[in-house]
Amino acid sequence: MVTGGGSGIGRASALRFAAEGAAVLVAGRSADNIEETAAAARQAGARALALQADATDEAAVQALVQRCVAEFGALDVFFANAGTPGTNAAILEQTVEEWQEVWRVNVLSCMLAVKHAGRVMVEQRRGSIILTSSAASLRANAGAISYSASKAAVNSLAQTAANAFAGTGVRVNALLPGLVETKMTRKVFEYARERGKEGRIGHMTPLQRAGRPEEIAAMAAFLASDDSSFVTGQLYAVDGGVSSTHPHGKIPV
Numbered sequence: 001m002v003t004g005g006g007s008g009i010g011r012a013s014a015l016r017f018a019a020e021g022a023a024v025l026v027a028g029r030s031a032d033n034i035e036e037t038a039a040a041a042r043q044a045g046a047r048a049l050a051l052q053a054d055a056t057d058e059a060a061v062q063a064l065v066q067r068c069v070a071e072f073g074a075l076d077v078f079f080a081n082a083g084t085p086g087t088n089a090a091i092l093e094q095t096v097e098e099w100q101e102v103w104r105v106n107v108l109s110c111m112l113a114v115k116h117a118g119r120v121m122v123e124q125r126r127g128s129i130i131l132t133s134s135a136a137s138l139r140a141n142a143g144a145i146s147y148s149a150s151k152a153a154v155n156s157l158a159q160t161a162a163n164a165f166a167g168t169g170v171r172v173n174a175l176l177p178g179l180v181e182t183k184m185t186r187k188v189f190e191y192a193r194e195r196g197k198e199g200r201i202g203h204m205t206p207l208q209r210a211g212r213p214e215e216i217a218a219m220a221a222f223l224a225s226d227d228s229s230f231v232t233g234q235l236y237a238v239d240g241g242v243s244s245t246h247p248h249g250k251i252p253v
């Protein structure tokens, strides 16, 4: 199961899971987008189903989980990936409306995934829940204030849920992407391109570039698979190394 599966990291992950032989349920708000992902997964030979659902609607999430079990016989992986970026409002201009919306989409959606996927997975005595956080959860200046704080809450949820599921066989981990070109970040890339500054994107990270959705999907595939069978409660940054460093001028090599 992948939420926010109609675009970006969610789509790349659904296709990677399909390529690994998984049956995939692609969930999202836009019927066209999720159907496109499911069709591409089917074209790659996988069983795939698209289901429209708001990841913050408890009844809808519960129905997704039930449908997945009915259709595929089990729910092995829930990738809670839906997210929203917030605005660039200054700290003194933050609004209750923005915080409620950003936390609803970024945090509540993860809690519902943990609750409803967890219920089935505890019964199955196995399962992997992956929560999309962000490198912005670790330090300032990599996203909106409401966004960074919400993703820090996602990290905490991954750790607390992993421990709450102790002894059940259910694993929970958070995946922390760095800057990746998707619908969410397109404006940043377009702005840089218009000014001939694309090469500056990511220049302060050790790998000196932005990431690709497929590179985040690769970590999602690891956390989904039995290759990570001894991994739970962890926060995995896939960010070109940006979270390992402080802002700096280029250090000569």
Ligand SMILES: NC(=O)c1ccc[n+]([C@@H]2O[C@H](COP(=O)([O-])OP(=O)(O)OC[C@H]3O[C@@H](n4cnc5c(N)ncnc54)[C@H](OP(=O)(O)O)[C@@H]3O)[C@@H](O)[C@H]2O)c1
Pocket (backbone or CB within 6 Å): 003, 004, 005, 006, 007, 008, 009, 010, 027, 028, 029, 030, 033, 053, 054, 055, 056, 081, 082, 083, 084, 085, 105, 132, 133, 134, 135, 136, 176, 177, 178, 179, 180, 181, 182, 183, 184, 185
């Ligand atoms: N791109 C980056 O640089 C970056 C970095 C760190 C973390 N992330 C995280 O990665 C995740 C995926 O984002 P992305 O970069 O792949 O951007 P994206 O292409 O915009 O994907 C976000 C997806 O979430 C869906 N979504 C939003 N609210 C939803 C809701 N209430 N219910 C169901 N689906 C909902 C969106 O659907 P709609 O099409 O309907 O809006 C969209 O498909 C997000 O959690 C984001 O915060 C991204």
